[in-house]
Amino acid sequence: EINAAGGINGRPLELVVDDYNCNAEDSITAYRKLTDVDGIKIILGTSCSGAMLGAAPLAEEEGVILFSGLATNPDIAEAGDYIFRTSLNDILVGIDTGNTLWADGVRQLATITESTDYAEGVRRTTVEQFEKRGGEVVAAEQYASDVTDFRSQLTKLVAAQPDAIHISAQGEFAGGTVIKQLREIGYDGPLYSEIVPAGTTALEIAGDAATGLKAVFVDLDPANAKGQEVLGNFRARYDYVTLPWYLGSAYDDVYIAAECLKQTGDDQDADGFRDCMYAITWSGAIGTDYSFDEKGEVVGLSNVVVEILPVAERTEENYGYRVLGPAPTE
Template sequence: MAHKHIKKSTQIIIAAVAVVFILMIWSAYYQQRAIEGGRQPAVNTAGPIQIGAIIPLSGDVAAVGMPIKKAAELALEEINKSGGINGRQLRLNIRDGRCDAREAVNAAETLITIDHVPIIFTGGCSSETLAVAPLAERSRVILFSPSATSPEITNAGEYVFRNAPSDASQGRLLAEAAFARGYQKVGVLQEQTDYAVGISIIFSARLKELGGSVQVETYRSDAVNVRDELANLKNVGIDALLFVVQSPAKADLILNQLHESEWHLPLLTNDVSLGASSFMDERYADTTEGLIAANLGVNEKNPLYQEFLKKYREAYGEEVTFPLYAALSYDAIYLLRDAILKNGLNPENIRAYLMSVKDRPGAGGTLTFDKNGDPVAGHVLKQIVNGKLVEAEVKPKS
């Protein structure tokens, strides 16, 4: 009798597990059909409010992703200490996107179909945001980034927003600065990522419009040597070099190998490069002196910016790296909080709120969205003079 009882109990357990498994499969299938059909998957209406997040937390680009994550969590902590949203805590459901399109899509599918998030926050890489954008559009989930700056994101979809300016302004600014300084033939050394290629395309198009020419060399993100690419550019005889990187580590690689080769020429670069340790190393002073960079414009006297920097130092015991991206991340969480507080969790209503944002003050500056969900803002020009990064003009003073 005992044997029969055990056998019957085992059968019941197996049957129960099978039922649960079938329900999970059915739920995932239903949610996927909802995405493919352009219907919004159900959003959780009880417990903490979850915002999905896909941030590069491993690899070279983690240098950008980590301060973005910390700034977002700082805002979350403040919001939750003050009562959350109508008494519900706000949580970030964070996945490591690794600055990889496939990883980002896999993470987004889980966040949408299993976790039922109304918003996905992407911080660090344009490739992650661009890969997830079609999925967000089909499922009508808000996709928001404080740092994805590829020009292609402008037309990525109606549910895609960012409070960081497009690299269209970065590429144009660098091209105009190069031409104004007499650099007619510019070599471009670009990393093979959506972000870096986007800047390169805009730069090249603008320089050609002005009457200049461009020679492009591309390197992979896992490259540990760019000597061949540098040699190719040197052989064609260029007036200046623009190097475009996805992470500070690659800027260090390029500057180191330029220094080793003793090839001295005018340099231009993108904003991410400015996080490279080489700029703080006196050994590279002869290589980096005079370098021109596009950078995110920030009013360092803005009280909200200074307050953010102070809070970050107190919370983490360190100075913030990539401070403007971090400030924009901090602002983004408060913006999304306000959108949910005013319009609820329906992504369509959140989108309506975001489209109405105009002259909103924040740590990263004043925010107004244009019709494409881009901020009405741009980049500024910086230059290394006597080892210090200072403001620069497109047309240098004579």
């Protein structure tokens, strides 16, 4: 779209892509290739929090921009002056989830969490807020990303007789499978999660087992014409949409980057790009009039609580859930 409209001051925008495999070690390898071989000074990414935390110290030391639409781990906020994100800090997700649990009458909680920086960050901040409100965690399990059978761990959680179970997953396959297997072993209590187990792929795997699950995340406003246009165009091209807010977030990041490149006129001027980011106020697919604070954290966006619908009521238009409203406060 940008190039079709004339590019950046008449010059086409080119993406140089490398794969970091969602982990810190490969992220460093990809970063070194992009910066040392390709001479890149402005990087859109990473998507995974662990990868972001792996590359961020190098980017900060060398004055290279990292700008993520998806990484949410709380530690990224302290990564430095060249690190930005449109994704909301997991601290906010945790506070909102902890408050939601408490408001719903949950007093004893069990958790199951994928062993990644993202998923563990969500769990940690959720538990901190839940315990602050007076709640108790009665059981907690973790799993590696290559696990596909969670029944033994889930049986331990159910045996603790919690009021509810919280799921924090990195991948949609695992998130959906955890939900499905929980119902298969006979657990019929409330389920809560972050955005991943509420994604399209996760819901396809979980089926009706996910009905009633509550999740806390940022969501695209149906009244935001740009957001709906982006989703419509994406679906028309790929015939599939999952995690729509993050799709919009990545989309906005490209346009914000284009605007700052237009202002600096130089893709090697990371300092000028950084200064543009601190000064910019943006309206796009994920919201209107949002900006970045002194830590590169997005300001002006907030979470909602959603509830997963029965399979018969899930459509492309509603993504399988209904929005209950803003997350409760203390």
